[in-house]
Amino acid sequence: MFPVRELLTKPKIRIVQMNNTTTIKYGLSNEFSKDFGDLTVGDLINDAATLGVLGAPEGVSAISGGRTLSEDDLVSSYSVITLEKRASEKA
Numbered sequence: 001m002f003p004v005r006e007l008l009t010k011p012k013i014r015i016v017q018m019n020n021t022t023t024i025k026y027g028l029s030n031e032f033s034k035d036f037g038d039l040t041v042g043d044l045i046n047d048a049a050t051l052g053v054l055g056a057p058e059g060v061s062a063i064s065g066g067r068t069l070s071e072d073d074l075v076s077s078y079s080v081i082t083l084e085k086r087a088s089e090k091a
Contacts, residue, residue, distance in 0.1 A: 020035045020036075020076050021033045021034060021035050021079075022034070022035075022036055022075050022076055022078055022079060022080070022081060023079065023080045023081070024044070024050070024054065024075075024081050024082075024083065025054075025080065025081070025082045025083065026054040026055065026056040026060070026082070026083040026084075027054075027055065027056075030053075030054045030055050030056070031054070032053060032054070035076065036074075036075040036076050037076065038074060038076070039074070039075045039076070040071060040072055040073065040074060040075065041062045041069045041070065041071050041072070041073045041074075041075055041081070042071030042072065043075075044062065044075050044081075045060050045061070045062055045071070045083065051083075054083065056083050057085065059085070059086055060083040060084060060085060060086065061083070061084050061085075061086050062081050062082070062083055063081070063082045063083075063084055064078040064080060064081050064082070065078075069081065
C-alpha cells in the first residue's frame with residue numbers, strides 16, 4: 001500500500017521532451033522534417049544541398065504563417081516553413 005502522506009506532500013515531476021522538428025516545404029509535394037538546431041533561415045535558404053533535396057531554385061523566400069521570415073530567424077522557432085520563389089523571380 002502507498003503511504004498517503006508521501007503521495008500528498010511530494011510533488012510529481014514530469015519530464016516532457018519537446019520535439020523541435022521543423023518541416024520545410026517547397027511546391028505541392030516536396031518536404032522534409034528534421035531538427036535544425038541553431039540554423040538560421042538565411043543559412044537554410046542559401047544551402048544548395050537543402051534546395052536540391054526539395055527541388056527548389058536559388059533565390060527563394062521563407063514563409064511561415066503568412067509572414068516572410070527574416071534571414072536572422074532561427075529555423076527551429078517554426079514548425080513549418082514554406083519556401084517560395086521571390087516575387088521578382090516569379091515573373
